[in-house]
Amino acid sequence: MRSYTRAVRRFLETTTLHGFKYLFAKYYCDRIGWLICCCASAGCAAVLCTVVWARFLQVPALLTLKEVASDLDELEMPMVAVCPPPITVAAMFTNHFNVNETIAERFPNIFEKILRRKNVPEHQLALVDQVLEPHALTFTEALFEIMPPCKDIVTKCQWQRRSIPCNRLFEEDLTQWGVCCVASRARFKSTPTSELDITRRLTLAVQCYNKPMLINCHFFTKYDVEEWFEPSLLYSGHLYRAQLAFASVVDEDPHKLLDGTCAARQFYSRSRCLLKCMESRCGCLDVIRLSDDPDEPTKRLQTCPLHKLNCLRTDKREKTTCDCLPTCKKVSTRMIIETSRMNAFNNAVDNIYSGLNVSKGSVLTISLGMTGTVVSMVSPTETWITLLSSLGGVFNMFLGVGFFSLLELLFFILIRLPIAFQRSTEINRYN
Known part of the structure; x- marks a missing residue:
């Protein structure tokens, strides 16, 4: 001792x-x-x-602004989609499958609920099932079958003020708002762009249907990690100029990736993760969803029959145990749309107006410039x-x-x- x-x-x-x-x-x-x-x-x-x-x-952090002019690769166009509105989809559906007029009157309301992710009564879903059953089609397959070719919807295209074939940009694809003509970000990247251009500009002549009262279109833009977005309506006979700006915030803290407090996978967003979680719980895929990574686990599931659709539509987020992290990169967009009637388009020099039926079509220009576009880097000050x-x-x-x-x-x-x-x-x- x-x-x-x-x-x-x-x-x-x-x-x-x-x-x-x-x-x-x-x-x-x-x-x-x-x-x-x-x-x-x-x-x-x-x-x-x-x-x-x-x-x-x-977790204090320093928010650093990145100079967009020094790196124009940051100035990327989002995905652009042009879609027929639900009332038009319902009309195409009833015409294609020869639905009885009495029943067809109820379909616009039903399609509005389905394509807007609302809860639909079982008896209304049964009406749609009765039409699809003899044809052995799922609702998603029927949407693709009734959809007109994209060349009939997006009739003319200009990229950076130069005319290009629309099929180089647009193709039919499934989105969260139904089957649309979609120009993906990858297609924009593969299209030649001058390094002197500081603005990305896309001009479209669109016409969603050729019947009276069904001639309007919807369009929306979306970045991969963007969470929520709403389509905008395009009325026939109008010219639209949409000025788009986005704010991108990238979290560069490597510890968050290791700790699992945010996710940085490609195509990942929290809303998409919640949808996949509900699909796994219900055992089938939603009838309307964005096309994702082909290696994702839910790709092994089949598309939901309509009678199981309410399983996905019911709000169970309070009971669910989905482990959906926020994204390490956050993107928010701001779009200002100006509209005017096309009264004197016959005198226009631009060939985007040539052959345009002003009573059924409209012209949309989407511009993405450095003005208002902000790219920020979040650097942690405490590690x-x-x-x-x-x-x-x-x-x-x-x-x-x-x-x-x-x-x-x-x-x-x-x-x-x-x-x-x-x-x-x-x-x-x-x-």
């Missing part, structure tokens, strides 16, 4: 820790004074460590390295604890104490 006491006393007398060696001073008053100083230093260190730890838990640096400074200032103090303590515990224990055992054996 004496060997232990002697070893501890010698360690405290020779240690590099501030003030501890003075605890064995010659005079009692000196010991009390140094004990008070050591306790005060330890208290100050505890307070400052608490402040440093609380600041670290707040584990800065935390260790701050804590090390606090301990070194008030307690004199540093790296060598740690080595000294380890040397004392791993070497000095075992030697003292061995000597104590030998002394007891001889006695």
